[in-house]
Amino acid sequence: MTTDFDVIVVGVGAMGAATCWSLARRGQRVLGLDQFDIPNTRGSSNGYSRVTRTAYYEHADYVPLLQRASALWSELEADSGEKIHHRVGGLYLGPVDGDIVGGSLRSARTHGLPHDLLDRAELARAYPQFKVPDDWVGLLEPQAGLLLPELAISAFVTGALRAGAEIHGHEEVISWQAGAAEVSVTTMRGTYRADRLVFTGGAWSTRLVRDLGVELVVTRQVVGWVWPKDPAPFQLGRLPIWMIDRLDGSLYYGFPMMTLGPGLKLALHRPMQAVDPDRVERGVLPGDEDTFRDCLRRFLVGADGPLLAQRTCLYTHSPDGHFILDRHPRHERVLVGAGFSGHGFKFATVVGEALADLASTGKTPLPIGFLGLGRFLQS
Ligand SMILES: Cc1cc2nc3c(=O)[nH]c(=O)nc-3n(C[C@H](O)[C@H](O)[C@H](O)COP(=O)(O)OP(=O)(O)OC[C@H]3O[C@@H](n4cnc5c(N)ncnc54)[C@H](O)[C@@H]3O)c2cc1C
Numbered sequence: 186m187t188t189d190f191d192v193i194v195v196g197v198g199a200m201g202a203a204t205c206w207s208l209a210r211r212g213q214r215v216l217g218l219d220q221f222d223i224p225n226t227r228g229s230s231n232g233y234s235r236v237t238r239t240a241y242y243e244h245a246d247y248v249p250l251l252q253r254a255s256a257l258w259s260e261l262e263a264d265s266g267e268k269i270h271h272r273v274g275g276l277y278l279g280p281v282d283g284d285i286v287g288g289s290l291r292s293a294r295t296h297g298l299p300h301d302l303l304d305r306a307e308l309a310r311a312y313p314q315f316k317v318p319d320d321w322v323g324l325l326e327p328q329a330g331l332l333l334p335e336l337a338i339s340a341f342v343t344g345a346l347r348a349g350a351e352i353h354g355h356e357e358v359i360s361w362q363a364g365a366a367e368v369s370v371t372t373m374r375g376t377y378r379a380d381r382l383v384f385t386g387g388a389w390s391t392r393l394v395r396d397l398g399v400e401l402v403v404t405r406q407v408v409g410w411v412w413p414k415d416p417a418p419f420q421l422g423r424l425p426i427w428m429i430d431r432l433d434g435s436l437y438y439g440f441p442m443m444t445l446g447p448g449l450k451l452a453l454h455r456p457m458q459a460v461d462p463d464r465v466e467r468g469v470l471p472g473d474e475d476t477f478r479d480c481l482r483r484f485l486v487g488a489d490g491p492l493l494a495q496r497t498c499l500y501t502h503s504p505d506g507h508f509i510l511d512r513h514p515r516h517e518r519v520l521v522g523a524g525f526s527g528h529g530f531k532f533a534t535v536v537g538e539a540l541a542d543l544a545s546t547g548k549t550p551l552p553i554g555f556l557g558l559g560r561f562l563q564s
Contacts, residue, residue, distance in 0.1 A: 188367050190216045190351075190379040192544045195358045195370060195393060197223050199230040199334065199530055200522045201385035202341035203537025204544075206261070209348035213545055216377055217342070217350060218370070220357035220389075224338040227467070228387045229499050230530065231335065232408050233446035236426045236438060237531035238275050238329040240298050242288025244507060246555045248296045250535050253551065257534030258332065265340035268333075273421065273441060275329025278308075278315060278484075279430025281322045286430065289324055301325040314418045315484055317429070331426050331440055334530055341537070358393065363516035381544040383520045388462035388499040390523035398514060399561045401524050402502045405460045407473045409495050410448035411481065413488035419449050429484055431455075437480040448493040451477050451485075454527060456502060467497045500527035503561075508532070510539055510556040520544055521558075 192208050194201045197219035205217040221227055239255070241247045258270040279286045281302075293300040303311060303323035312323065342352055353374075361370040361382060368382040386393040388403045413419050424441035431437065431453075439451030453476045460466075474492060481489035503509055503524030513519035520543050522536050529536070535551065542549035 188378040188380055190214045190377065192216075192381045192383060193218065193368065193370055193377055193379040194383045194385060195361070196384065196386035196389070197342065197352060197354070198225075198228045198385065198387050199338060199533040200387075200525070200536050200540070201383070202338045202345070203533040204383055204385060204522070204540045205345040205350050205352060206341040206348075207537040207541035208545065209345040209350035211541065211545060213541070215345065215350040216379065217345065217352040218356050218358055218372060219354050221355065223342055223352065223354045224335045226496070229501065229525070230338060232450070232496050232498055233333065233335065234440045234443065234450060235332045235334050235530040236275070236329070236440075237270070237332050238289070238326060240289040240293035240296075240300060240324075240326050242285055242292060243528065244555070245292050245295055246552065247532075248292060248298070249552050250532060253538070254532050254535035255328070257538060261337065261340055261344070261534060264344045267336055267340050269337045269340060270330060270332055271421070272328065272330040274425035275326040276312060276425045276427045277324040277326070278317050278427065279321055279432070283430045283432065284434060285428055285436055286322060286324045289326065293324075293326065299327050301327075314424060314487060315427070316486055317484060325425070329426055332530060333445070337533065363513070363519050368518050381518050381520065383522070383540050383544055385522045385540070388501045390501060390521070394513065394521055394523075396515065397521065397558070399509065399524070399558065400504060402456070402459050403462050404456045404500045404502065405458045405465050406452065406498045406500050406527065407457065407476050407495060408450060408452040408498060409474060409477045410446055410450050410493040411488060412448045412490045412493055413442075414490045415487050416442060419488055429480065437477065437484070446494070449488050451480060453477055453480070456500060456527075460499070462499055465497065465499065469495055502526045505560070508536070508556045509558060510536060510553045511558045512543065514558055514562060
């Protein structure tokens with residue numbers, strides 16, 4: 186019996202859209218389903234910009250994946266004719282042996298990545314926008330930059346549709362089944378059958394795949410846009426993307442000013458309040474602005490101007506903060522990409538390729554072993 190599709194992808198956000206694109210380009214019959222608009226502002230991929238870096242302080246094993254991701258972002262740009270990846274450089278500020286600068290420096294040296302370590306005087310000359318303690322340094326990574334998430338998802342989906350995929354918005358998957366010969370998903374509109382099923386449900390992953398055996402925690406994250414008192418030094422072209430070590434395992438980060446999302450965007454990268462993705466307050470709550478205003482007062486005094494906008498976005502944390510990219514432990518035909526823990530967007534292209542490899546050939550040459558479910562299930 187033939188199935189309707191080779192692969193059904195549930196969740197067409199960053200990872201699902203990239204998976205649909207990768208599958209459709211290799212001639213697979215793909216169905217992508219999302220419960221909301223494509224793209225939407227209710228998941229984890231909204232807010233006009235995302236940081237991308239290669240000298241990864243989080244785990245050195247991510248670096249080869251980032252290098253492949255970068256090549257694939259260029260392919261997406263060529264496929265769509267859109268500029269999605271702005272290589273504006275990245276500036277990381279903190280103690281030289283701290284988590285952020287020290288970790289990124291280790292990663293850059295281990296993998297031979299271009300970088301420049303600026304002492305306090307060099308930093309003050311090159312980037313007077315920042316006021317940091319005298320014993321801090323700056324690590325400049327020229328390959329870092331920013332990605333445009335809504336445009337990227339639109340480009341993945343357009344490319345996938347043009348290559349023959351079928352993609353439906355506003356069609357929630359309410360149940361699924363995986364058997365020895367095929368999989369099926371049921372939505373309000375009907376039931377679809379396929380050879381393989383890929384779950385990329387973001388903050389709804391636990392609801393979609395209840396028997397994964399891993400707890401994923403969703404948190405409400407706040408991002409702000411302000412209009413600097415003196416905007417000139419904060420423009421795209423004058424400012425790279427930046428991160429500031431808070432010395433407690435968390436950091437502030439931000440972007441140069443762009444017209445799309447007017448003003449200077451910044452945020453605190455630290456797990457905030459745990460929430461249910463269907464009940465989360467997406468409006469403004471008391472205290473939200475404090476999460477990033479303190480950064481302006483302490484480190485970016487010239488940008489400490491009025492608030493223009495604020496957004497809520499969701500992180501989905503795995504127990505160790507690293508991604509889950511694997512086959513379902515009990516269903517051979519089911520694959521899962523989840524738990525991107527607030528740092529996944531820059532990997533979307535390569536996550537899509539890895540999931541598409543697994544769904545279409547059963548294996549991948551990409552080094553994703555460290556992201557397998559086995560690391561939780563064995564302990
Ligand atoms: C404020 C913020 C800042 C961030 N900054 C960065 C950054 O600078 N750099 C970086 O690399 N990463 C960053 N991240 C992380 C990154 O954006 C996420 O890891 C990534 O977007 C996750 O993509 P996803 O596809 O898993 O989730 P999403 O893009 O949210 O997609 C999941 C999709 O699944 C759909 N879905 C769920 N359940 C169902 C169902 N039953 N039926 C149909 N559809 C369903 C949802 O509607 C949704 O569209 C940030 C995240 C946030 C929130």
